[in-house]
Amino acid sequence: xxxxxxxxxxxxxxxxxxxxxxxxxxxxxxxxxxxxxxxxxxxxxxxxxxxxxxxxxxxxxxxxxxxxxxxxxxxxxxxxxxxxxxxxxxxxxxxxxxxxxxxxxxxxxxxxxxxxxxxxxxxxxxxxxxxxxxxxxxxxxxxxxxxxxxxxxxxxxxxxxxxxxxxxxxxxxxxxxxxxxxxxxxxxxxxxxxxxxxxxxxxxxxxxxxxxxxx
Numbered sequence: 001x002x003x004x005x006x007x008x009x010x011x012x013x014x015x016x017x018x019x020x021x022x023x024x025x026x027x028x029x030x031x032x033x034x035x036x037x038x039x040x041x042x043x044x045x046x047x048x049x050x051x052x053x054x055x056x057x058x059x060x061x062x063x064x065x066x067x068x069x070x071x072x073x074x075x076x077x078x079x080x081x082x083x084x085x086x087x088x089x090x091x092x093x094x095x096x097x098x099x100x101x102x103x104x105x106x107x108x109x110x111x112x113x114x115x116x117x118x119x120x121x122x123x124x125x126x127x128x129x130x131x132x133x134x135x136x137x138x139x140x141x142x143x144x145x146x147x148x149x150x151x152x153x154x155x156x157x158x159x160x161x162x163x164x165x166x167x168x169x170x171x172x173x174x175x176x177x178x179x180x181x182x183x184x185x186x187x188x189x190x191x192x193x194x195x196x197x198x199x200x201x202x203x204x205x206x207x208x209x210x211x212x213x214x215x
Contacts, residue, residue, distance in 0.1 A: 021033050021034055021035075021046050022034060022035055022046065022058045022059055023035055023038060023046050023047060023048060023054040023058040023059075023061065024045065024046060024054075024058050025045070025046050026044065026045060026046075027040035027043070027044065027045060027046050028040060028043050029043070032046070033046035034046075035048070035054075035058075035059065035060060035061055036060070036061060037049050037052045037061040037063070037067075037074070038052075038061050048061035049061065049067070049068070050067070050068070051063065051064050051065075051066045051067035051068065051088070051100075052064065052067055053101065060077065061077075062077035062078065063075050063076075063077045063078040063081065063088045064078065064088070064099075064100045064101050065078070065081070065088060065089060065090060065096040065100040065101075065103065066087055066088065066089075066100060067087065067088040068086055068087065068088075069083035069086060069087060069088050070083070070086070071083055074088065075088035078102070078103065079102070079103060080094045080103040080105075081094075081103050090103035091103065093105060093106050094106065095118045095119055095122055096118070097115070097116060097118075098116055098118075104116075104119055105119070106119055106122040106123060107119040107120045107122070107123065107124070107130075107135045108123065109123060109124065109135065109143075110124065110135055110136065110137070110143045111134050111135060111136070112134070112135045113133060113134065113135075114130035114133060114134065114135050115130065115133065116130055117129050117130050119135070120135035120136075123146075124137070124143065124146055124147050125146035125147045126147075127141045127146075127147035127148070127149065128146075128147045142164050144161050148161055148162055148164075149162065150162075150164035151163050151164060151168075151170075151177045152164070152165075152168075152177060152189070153165075153168060153177055153178070153179070153185060153189050153190065153191065154176055154177060154178075154189065155176065155177050156175055156176055157170040157171075157175055157176060157177050158170065158175065162177070163177035165191070167179055167180050167183045167191035167193065168180065168191065179191035179192075
């Protein structure tokens with residue numbers, strides 16, 4: 001009886017090796033697991049290798065960003081990816097999604113379509129965000145090739161691009177935002193034009209804007 005049982009077990013093992021096991025099946029050896037990029041975890045169950053995820057039918061292991069690779073073929077299940085220095089990485093013009101499970105296109109600038117922040121930050125910088133599926137600068141920042149913090153009158157600055165407003169510039173002597181020639185500072189912290197009247201800043205939904213008040 002014992003001999004027959006062992007014979008049956010042997011036949012079943014050979015049968016499983018012949019047909020191959022899928023993700024989640026019991027196993028004893030890595031060779032038992034039929035699915036590419038899978039192995040026998042602790043000689044108990046077939047699992048996908050690190051940074052590979054099983055499909056819903058458990059028939060395949062698909063690569064995620066960071067998966068180990070020897071060639072582009074190993075990354076073929078991750079669209080828009082390439083094998084660089086033995087890792088599956090997103091191709092140029094693409095960034096990983098928050099779960100590293102897909103490579104999504106880089107947004108092309110302000111107001112471009114997006115699903116997550118990294119798509120915007122690739123070109124617009126760290127002070128950008130994906131808001132209502134559109135790339136925008138963070139509050140109190142403005143876009144000028146990249147998102148820059150908006151500096152007001154009297155704030156420290158490094159260059160003119162930081163001083164937000166038509167009547168402001170960065171003084172190269174004391175490195176602060178000052179009124180441009182022909183404009184003077186008011187007690188309200190705005191720049192006044194002797195020719196047309198007062199200008200002042202307002203904070204709105206999308207950041208800081210400038211309003212000119214004519215006489």
